[in-house]
Amino acid sequence: MVDLSKVKVNLVVSFPTKKKKASTTVTRVCKYCGKEFQVPSWYGAGKYCSKACEAADKRVIHTPNITCEVCGKELYMPPSRIKRTKHHTCSRECRAKLQSILYSGDKNPNYGNRAERCKMVNNGRLYYKVHLDSHPFGRKTTGSIGVYYPEHKLVIEQNYERFDSKYFVEIDGKHYLKPDVDVHHLNENSTDNRIENLIPLTRSEHTHLHNKQKEIIRDELGKNNWCRKTR
Incomplete structure:
Protein backbone atom coordinates (compact mmCIF):
# COMPACT_ATOMS: atom_id res chain seq x y z
CA MET A 1 0.00 0.00 0.00
CA VAL A 2 1.06 3.57 -0.63
CA ASP A 3 1.59 5.80 2.39
CA LEU A 4 -0.54 8.80 1.49
CA SER A 5 1.10 10.90 4.22
CA LYS A 6 4.34 10.96 2.19
CA VAL A 7 2.72 11.90 -1.10
CA LYS A 8 2.93 15.60 -2.05
CA VAL A 9 0.20 16.94 -4.28
CA ASN A 10 0.52 20.35 -5.99
CA LEU A 11 -2.80 21.78 -7.02
CA VAL A 12 -2.85 24.58 -9.53
CA VAL A 13 -6.15 26.37 -9.84
CA SER A 14 -6.64 28.62 -12.84
CA PHE A 15 -9.46 31.07 -13.36
CA PRO A 16 -10.62 32.32 -16.72
CA THR A 17 -9.51 35.87 -17.44
CA LYS A 18 -11.09 38.44 -19.66
CA LYS A 19 -9.14 39.31 -22.72
CA LYS A 20 -8.11 42.95 -22.86
CA LYS A 21 -9.41 44.77 -25.82
CA ALA A 22 -6.77 46.46 -27.87
CA SER A 23 -7.10 50.21 -27.36
CA THR A 24 -7.38 52.16 -30.55
CA THR A 25 -5.73 55.52 -31.07
CA VAL A 26 -6.90 58.54 -32.94
CA THR A 27 -4.82 61.25 -34.54
CA ARG A 28 -5.57 64.86 -33.72
CA VAL A 29 -4.06 68.24 -34.52
CA CYS A 30 -2.91 70.56 -31.71
CA LYS A 31 -5.02 73.70 -31.63
CA TYR A 32 -2.00 75.88 -30.75
CA CYS A 33 1.08 74.59 -32.62
CA GLY A 34 -0.61 72.54 -35.37
CA LYS A 35 1.37 69.42 -34.54
CA GLU A 36 -0.31 66.03 -35.01
CA PHE A 37 -0.49 63.80 -31.94
CA GLN A 38 -2.12 60.50 -31.05
CA VAL A 39 -4.32 59.80 -28.07
CA PRO A 40 -6.38 56.79 -27.00
CA SER A 41 -9.92 56.80 -28.29
CA TRP A 42 -11.24 56.98 -24.74
CA TYR A 43 -9.18 60.11 -23.97
CA GLY A 44 -11.97 62.53 -24.78
CA ALA A 45 -11.91 65.78 -26.72
CA GLY A 46 -8.19 66.57 -26.35
CA LYS A 47 -7.28 69.76 -28.19
CA TYR A 48 -3.60 70.23 -27.25
CA CYS A 49 -0.53 68.07 -27.63
CA SER A 50 0.91 69.22 -24.28
CA LYS A 51 0.12 71.29 -21.22
CA ALA A 52 2.60 73.92 -22.42
CA CYS A 53 0.56 74.45 -25.61
CA GLU A 54 -2.67 74.62 -23.62
CA ALA A 55 -1.23 77.25 -21.24
CA ALA A 56 0.22 79.27 -24.12
CA ASP A 57 -3.08 79.27 -26.02
CA LYS A 58 -5.08 80.38 -22.98
CA ARG A 59 -2.61 83.09 -21.98
CA VAL A 60 -4.11 86.57 -22.30
CA ILE A 61 -1.76 89.15 -23.80
CA HIS A 62 -2.61 92.73 -22.84
CA THR A 63 -1.58 95.82 -24.73
CA PRO A 64 0.68 98.08 -22.60
CA ASN A 65 -1.27 101.05 -21.25
CA ILE A 66 1.16 102.63 -18.77
CA THR A 67 4.83 103.60 -18.57
CA CYS A 68 7.08 103.06 -15.54
CA GLU A 69 8.02 106.42 -14.03
CA VAL A 70 11.56 105.25 -13.22
CA CYS A 71 12.89 103.12 -16.09
CA GLY A 72 10.37 104.03 -18.80
CA LYS A 73 9.33 100.41 -19.44
CA GLU A 74 5.89 99.97 -20.99
CA LEU A 75 3.56 97.60 -19.16
CA TYR A 76 -0.08 96.70 -18.69
CA MET A 77 -1.90 97.59 -15.49
CA PRO A 78 -5.61 97.09 -14.74
CA PRO A 79 -7.49 100.39 -15.12
CA SER A 80 -8.87 100.08 -11.60
CA ARG A 81 -5.33 100.00 -10.19
CA ILE A 82 -4.25 102.95 -12.35
CA LYS A 83 -7.18 104.92 -10.99
CA ARG A 84 -6.44 104.29 -7.31
CA THR A 85 -2.65 104.78 -7.42
CA LYS A 86 -0.87 108.07 -7.93
CA HIS A 87 2.50 106.72 -9.14
CA HIS A 88 3.13 103.69 -11.36
CA THR A 89 6.21 101.49 -11.50
CA CYS A 90 7.04 98.15 -13.12
CA SER A 91 8.79 96.40 -10.20
CA ARG A 92 9.66 96.59 -6.51
CA GLU A 93 13.12 97.91 -7.38
CA CYS A 94 11.68 100.82 -9.36
CA ARG A 95 9.12 101.52 -6.64
CA ALA A 96 11.89 101.68 -4.02
CA LYS A 97 13.90 104.10 -6.19
CA LEU A 98 10.85 106.31 -6.70
CA GLN A 99 10.04 106.37 -2.98
CA SER A 100 13.64 107.30 -2.14
CA ILE A 101 13.21 110.34 -4.40
CA LEU A 102 9.70 111.36 -3.36
CA TYR A 103 10.09 110.87 0.41
CA SER A 104 13.72 111.73 1.13
CA GLY A 105 14.71 114.38 3.66
CA ASP A 106 12.18 117.10 4.37
CA LYS A 107 9.84 115.61 1.72
CA ASN A 108 8.99 112.83 4.17
CA PRO A 109 5.93 113.74 6.29
CA ASN A 110 7.65 112.20 9.35
CA TYR A 111 10.91 114.12 8.84
CA GLY A 112 12.17 115.37 12.22
CA ASN A 113 9.05 114.02 13.89
CA ARG A 114 10.63 111.58 16.35
CA ALA A 115 8.32 111.35 19.35
CA GLU A 116 10.04 111.28 22.75
CA TYR A 127 -0.01 102.73 27.32
CA TYR A 128 2.84 105.18 26.85
CA LYS A 129 6.33 104.38 25.58
CA VAL A 130 9.35 106.67 25.70
CA HIS A 131 12.37 107.06 23.44
CA LEU A 132 15.75 106.22 24.99
CA ASP A 133 19.26 106.26 23.60
CA SER A 134 19.76 102.69 24.78
CA HIS A 135 18.15 100.02 26.95
CA PRO A 136 19.00 96.29 27.16
CA PHE A 137 15.32 95.34 26.78
CA GLY A 138 14.15 98.21 24.55
CA ARG A 139 12.61 97.70 21.14
CA LYS A 140 14.55 98.93 18.15
CA THR A 141 12.47 100.66 15.49
CA THR A 142 13.26 100.74 11.76
CA GLY A 143 15.08 103.89 10.69
CA SER A 144 15.26 105.26 14.23
CA ILE A 145 18.23 105.98 16.49
CA GLY A 146 17.79 104.50 19.96
CA VAL A 147 14.97 102.34 21.30
CA TYR A 148 11.44 102.63 22.66
CA TYR A 149 10.56 101.30 26.11
CA PRO A 150 7.29 101.25 28.13
CA GLU A 151 7.10 104.31 30.36
CA HIS A 152 5.58 102.46 33.33
CA LYS A 153 8.51 100.03 33.39
CA LEU A 154 11.01 102.87 33.21
CA VAL A 155 9.39 104.60 36.21
CA ILE A 156 9.68 101.39 38.24
CA GLU A 157 13.35 101.03 37.29
CA GLN A 158 14.07 104.61 38.32
CA ASN A 159 12.61 103.78 41.77
CA TYR A 160 13.89 100.22 42.12
CA GLU A 161 14.87 100.69 45.78
CA ARG A 162 11.18 100.75 46.75
CA PHE A 163 10.54 97.18 45.62
CA ASP A 164 11.77 93.63 46.11
CA SER A 165 15.03 92.89 44.31
CA LYS A 166 13.59 89.64 42.87
CA TYR A 167 11.93 91.69 40.13
CA PHE A 168 15.18 93.24 38.89
CA VAL A 169 18.39 92.28 37.19
CA GLU A 170 21.59 94.33 37.52
CA ILE A 171 23.50 95.13 34.33
CA ASP A 172 26.60 97.35 34.39
CA GLY A 173 25.65 98.70 37.81
CA LYS A 174 22.09 99.63 36.77
CA HIS A 175 18.86 97.94 37.78
CA TYR A 176 16.40 96.83 35.10
CA LEU A 177 13.10 94.98 35.30
CA LYS A 178 13.35 91.37 34.20
CA PRO A 179 11.68 90.81 30.80
CA ASP A 180 9.07 88.46 32.30
CA VAL A 181 7.99 90.96 35.00
CA ASP A 182 4.75 92.94 34.56
CA VAL A 183 3.77 96.31 36.00
CA HIS A 184 0.31 96.64 37.56
CA HIS A 185 -1.61 99.96 37.63
CA LEU A 186 -3.41 100.12 40.97
CA ASN A 187 -6.21 102.40 39.78
CA GLU A 188 -6.66 100.42 36.51
CA ASN A 189 -5.69 103.50 34.49
CA SER A 190 -2.92 102.25 32.21
CA THR A 191 -1.82 105.79 31.29
CA ARG A 203 3.33 87.14 35.35
CA SER A 204 1.59 84.62 37.65
CA GLU A 205 1.08 87.21 40.41
CA HIS A 206 -0.40 89.66 37.91
CA THR A 207 -2.77 87.04 36.45
CA HIS A 208 -3.87 85.93 39.92
CA LEU A 209 -4.61 89.52 40.93
CA HIS A 210 -6.82 90.16 37.92
CA ASN A 211 -8.60 86.80 38.28
CA LYS A 212 -9.63 87.77 41.81
CA GLN A 213 -11.50 90.71 40.28
CA LYS A 214 -13.57 88.47 38.00
CA GLU A 215 -16.67 86.39 38.59
CA ILE A 216 -17.06 83.11 36.70
CA ILE A 217 -20.54 82.61 35.24
CA ARG A 218 -21.48 78.95 34.79
CA ASP A 219 -24.30 77.34 32.81
CA GLU A 220 -26.83 74.72 34.00
CA LEU A 221 -24.21 71.96 33.67
CA GLY A 222 -21.67 73.86 35.72
CA LYS A 223 -19.42 74.61 32.76
CA ASN A 224 -17.51 77.88 32.57
CA ASN A 225 -19.61 80.06 30.28
CA TRP A 226 -18.00 83.51 30.57
CA CYS A 227 -16.39 85.90 33.05
CA ARG A 228 -17.25 89.42 34.14
CA LYS A 229 -15.39 91.95 36.23
CA THR A 230 -16.78 92.48 39.72
CA ARG A 231 -14.90 95.75 40.29
Whole structure:
Protein backbone atom coordinates (compact mmCIF):
# COMPACT_ATOMS: atom_id res chain seq x y z
CA MET A 1 0.00 0.00 0.00
CA VAL A 2 1.06 3.57 -0.63
CA ASP A 3 1.59 5.80 2.39
CA LEU A 4 -0.54 8.80 1.49
CA SER A 5 1.10 10.90 4.22
CA LYS A 6 4.34 10.96 2.19
CA VAL A 7 2.72 11.90 -1.10
CA LYS A 8 2.93 15.60 -2.05
CA VAL A 9 0.20 16.94 -4.28
CA ASN A 10 0.52 20.35 -5.99
CA LEU A 11 -2.80 21.78 -7.02
CA VAL A 12 -2.85 24.58 -9.53
CA VAL A 13 -6.15 26.37 -9.84
CA SER A 14 -6.64 28.62 -12.84
CA PHE A 15 -9.46 31.07 -13.36
CA PRO A 16 -10.62 32.32 -16.72
CA THR A 17 -9.51 35.87 -17.44
CA LYS A 18 -11.09 38.44 -19.66
CA LYS A 19 -9.14 39.31 -22.72
CA LYS A 20 -8.11 42.95 -22.86
CA LYS A 21 -9.41 44.77 -25.82
CA ALA A 22 -6.77 46.46 -27.87
CA SER A 23 -7.10 50.21 -27.36
CA THR A 24 -7.38 52.16 -30.55
CA THR A 25 -5.73 55.52 -31.07
CA VAL A 26 -6.90 58.54 -32.94
CA THR A 27 -4.82 61.25 -34.54
CA ARG A 28 -5.57 64.86 -33.72
CA VAL A 29 -4.06 68.24 -34.52
CA CYS A 30 -2.91 70.56 -31.71
CA LYS A 31 -5.02 73.70 -31.63
CA TYR A 32 -2.00 75.88 -30.75
CA CYS A 33 1.08 74.59 -32.62
CA GLY A 34 -0.61 72.54 -35.37
CA LYS A 35 1.37 69.42 -34.54
CA GLU A 36 -0.31 66.03 -35.01
CA PHE A 37 -0.49 63.80 -31.94
CA GLN A 38 -2.12 60.50 -31.05
CA VAL A 39 -4.32 59.80 -28.07
CA PRO A 40 -6.38 56.79 -27.00
CA SER A 41 -9.92 56.80 -28.29
CA TRP A 42 -11.24 56.98 -24.74
CA TYR A 43 -9.18 60.11 -23.97
CA GLY A 44 -11.97 62.53 -24.78
CA ALA A 45 -11.91 65.78 -26.72
CA GLY A 46 -8.19 66.57 -26.35
CA LYS A 47 -7.28 69.76 -28.19
CA TYR A 48 -3.60 70.23 -27.25
CA CYS A 49 -0.53 68.07 -27.63
CA SER A 50 0.91 69.22 -24.28
CA LYS A 51 0.12 71.29 -21.22
CA ALA A 52 2.60 73.92 -22.42
CA CYS A 53 0.56 74.45 -25.61
CA GLU A 54 -2.67 74.62 -23.62
CA ALA A 55 -1.23 77.25 -21.24
CA ALA A 56 0.22 79.27 -24.12
CA ASP A 57 -3.08 79.27 -26.02
CA LYS A 58 -5.08 80.38 -22.98
CA ARG A 59 -2.61 83.09 -21.98
CA VAL A 60 -4.11 86.57 -22.30
CA ILE A 61 -1.76 89.15 -23.80
CA HIS A 62 -2.61 92.73 -22.84
CA THR A 63 -1.58 95.82 -24.73
CA PRO A 64 0.68 98.08 -22.60
CA ASN A 65 -1.27 101.05 -21.25
CA ILE A 66 1.16 102.63 -18.77
CA THR A 67 4.83 103.60 -18.57
CA CYS A 68 7.08 103.06 -15.54
CA GLU A 69 8.02 106.42 -14.03
CA VAL A 70 11.56 105.25 -13.22
CA CYS A 71 12.89 103.12 -16.09
CA GLY A 72 10.37 104.03 -18.80
CA LYS A 73 9.33 100.41 -19.44
CA GLU A 74 5.89 99.97 -20.99
CA LEU A 75 3.56 97.60 -19.16
CA TYR A 76 -0.08 96.70 -18.69
CA MET A 77 -1.90 97.59 -15.49
CA PRO A 78 -5.61 97.09 -14.74
CA PRO A 79 -7.49 100.39 -15.12
CA SER A 80 -8.87 100.08 -11.60
CA ARG A 81 -5.33 100.00 -10.19
CA ILE A 82 -4.25 102.95 -12.35
CA LYS A 83 -7.18 104.92 -10.99
CA ARG A 84 -6.44 104.29 -7.31
CA THR A 85 -2.65 104.78 -7.42
CA LYS A 86 -0.87 108.07 -7.93
CA HIS A 87 2.50 106.72 -9.14
CA HIS A 88 3.13 103.69 -11.36
CA THR A 89 6.21 101.49 -11.50
CA CYS A 90 7.04 98.15 -13.12
CA SER A 91 8.79 96.40 -10.20
CA ARG A 92 9.66 96.59 -6.51
CA GLU A 93 13.12 97.91 -7.38
CA CYS A 94 11.68 100.82 -9.36
CA ARG A 95 9.12 101.52 -6.64
CA ALA A 96 11.89 101.68 -4.02
CA LYS A 97 13.90 104.10 -6.19
CA LEU A 98 10.85 106.31 -6.70
CA GLN A 99 10.04 106.37 -2.98
CA SER A 100 13.64 107.30 -2.14
CA ILE A 101 13.21 110.34 -4.40
CA LEU A 102 9.70 111.36 -3.36
CA TYR A 103 10.09 110.87 0.41
CA SER A 104 13.72 111.73 1.13
CA GLY A 105 14.71 114.38 3.66
CA ASP A 106 12.18 117.10 4.37
CA LYS A 107 9.84 115.61 1.72
CA ASN A 108 8.99 112.83 4.17
CA PRO A 109 5.93 113.74 6.29
CA ASN A 110 7.65 112.20 9.35
CA TYR A 111 10.91 114.12 8.84
CA GLY A 112 12.17 115.37 12.22
CA ASN A 113 9.05 114.02 13.89
CA ARG A 114 10.63 111.58 16.35
CA ALA A 115 8.32 111.35 19.35
CA GLU A 116 10.04 111.28 22.75
CA ARG A 117 6.80 110.01 24.32
CA CYS A 118 4.06 108.35 22.30
CA LYS A 119 1.12 106.00 22.72
CA MET A 120 1.05 102.26 22.19
CA VAL A 121 -1.64 99.59 22.46
CA ASN A 122 -1.05 96.23 24.16
CA ASN A 123 -3.82 93.65 24.63
CA GLY A 124 -6.40 96.29 23.80
CA ARG A 125 -5.18 98.76 26.45
CA LEU A 126 -3.51 102.12 25.93
CA TYR A 127 -0.01 102.73 27.32
CA TYR A 128 2.84 105.18 26.85
CA LYS A 129 6.33 104.38 25.58
CA VAL A 130 9.35 106.67 25.70
CA HIS A 131 12.37 107.06 23.44
CA LEU A 132 15.75 106.22 24.99
CA ASP A 133 19.26 106.26 23.60
CA SER A 134 19.76 102.69 24.78
CA HIS A 135 18.15 100.02 26.95
CA PRO A 136 19.00 96.29 27.16
CA PHE A 137 15.32 95.34 26.78
CA GLY A 138 14.15 98.21 24.55
CA ARG A 139 12.61 97.70 21.14
CA LYS A 140 14.55 98.93 18.15
CA THR A 141 12.47 100.66 15.49
CA THR A 142 13.26 100.74 11.76
CA GLY A 143 15.08 103.89 10.69
CA SER A 144 15.26 105.26 14.23
CA ILE A 145 18.23 105.98 16.49
CA GLY A 146 17.79 104.50 19.96
CA VAL A 147 14.97 102.34 21.30
CA TYR A 148 11.44 102.63 22.66
CA TYR A 149 10.56 101.30 26.11
CA PRO A 150 7.29 101.25 28.13
CA GLU A 151 7.10 104.31 30.36
CA HIS A 152 5.58 102.46 33.33
CA LYS A 153 8.51 100.03 33.39
CA LEU A 154 11.01 102.87 33.21
CA VAL A 155 9.39 104.60 36.21
CA ILE A 156 9.68 101.39 38.24
CA GLU A 157 13.35 101.03 37.29
CA GLN A 158 14.07 104.61 38.32
CA ASN A 159 12.61 103.78 41.77
CA TYR A 160 13.89 100.22 42.12
CA GLU A 161 14.87 100.69 45.78
CA ARG A 162 11.18 100.75 46.75
CA PHE A 163 10.54 97.18 45.62
CA ASP A 164 11.77 93.63 46.11
CA SER A 165 15.03 92.89 44.31
CA LYS A 166 13.59 89.64 42.87
CA TYR A 167 11.93 91.69 40.13
CA PHE A 168 15.18 93.24 38.89
CA VAL A 169 18.39 92.28 37.19
CA GLU A 170 21.59 94.33 37.52
CA ILE A 171 23.50 95.13 34.33
CA ASP A 172 26.60 97.35 34.39
CA GLY A 173 25.65 98.70 37.81
CA LYS A 174 22.09 99.63 36.77
CA HIS A 175 18.86 97.94 37.78
CA TYR A 176 16.40 96.83 35.10
CA LEU A 177 13.10 94.98 35.30
CA LYS A 178 13.35 91.37 34.20
CA PRO A 179 11.68 90.81 30.80
CA ASP A 180 9.07 88.46 32.30
CA VAL A 181 7.99 90.96 35.00
CA ASP A 182 4.75 92.94 34.56
CA VAL A 183 3.77 96.31 36.00
CA HIS A 184 0.31 96.64 37.56
CA HIS A 185 -1.61 99.96 37.63
CA LEU A 186 -3.41 100.12 40.97
CA ASN A 187 -6.21 102.40 39.78
CA GLU A 188 -6.66 100.42 36.51
CA ASN A 189 -5.69 103.50 34.49
CA SER A 190 -2.92 102.25 32.21
CA THR A 191 -1.82 105.79 31.29
CA ASP A 192 -1.34 106.91 34.92
CA ASN A 193 2.35 106.23 35.43
CA ARG A 194 2.88 107.93 38.79
CA ILE A 195 5.10 105.81 41.01
CA GLU A 196 2.33 105.68 43.63
CA ASN A 197 0.13 103.90 41.11
CA LEU A 198 2.63 101.23 40.02
CA ILE A 199 3.82 97.93 41.45
CA PRO A 200 5.96 95.22 39.79
CA LEU A 201 4.53 91.68 39.71
CA THR A 202 5.53 88.39 38.18
CA ARG A 203 3.33 87.14 35.35
CA SER A 204 1.59 84.62 37.65
CA GLU A 205 1.08 87.21 40.41
CA HIS A 206 -0.40 89.66 37.91
CA THR A 207 -2.77 87.04 36.45
CA HIS A 208 -3.87 85.93 39.92
CA LEU A 209 -4.61 89.52 40.93
CA HIS A 210 -6.82 90.16 37.92
CA ASN A 211 -8.60 86.80 38.28
CA LYS A 212 -9.63 87.77 41.81
CA GLN A 213 -11.50 90.71 40.28
CA LYS A 214 -13.57 88.47 38.00
CA GLU A 215 -16.67 86.39 38.59
CA ILE A 216 -17.06 83.11 36.70
CA ILE A 217 -20.54 82.61 35.24
CA ARG A 218 -21.48 78.95 34.79
CA ASP A 219 -24.30 77.34 32.81
CA GLU A 220 -26.83 74.72 34.00
CA LEU A 221 -24.21 71.96 33.67
CA GLY A 222 -21.67 73.86 35.72
CA LYS A 223 -19.42 74.61 32.76
CA ASN A 224 -17.51 77.88 32.57
CA ASN A 225 -19.61 80.06 30.28
CA TRP A 226 -18.00 83.51 30.57
CA CYS A 227 -16.39 85.90 33.05
CA ARG A 228 -17.25 89.42 34.14
CA LYS A 229 -15.39 91.95 36.23
CA THR A 230 -16.78 92.48 39.72
CA ARG A 231 -14.90 95.75 40.29
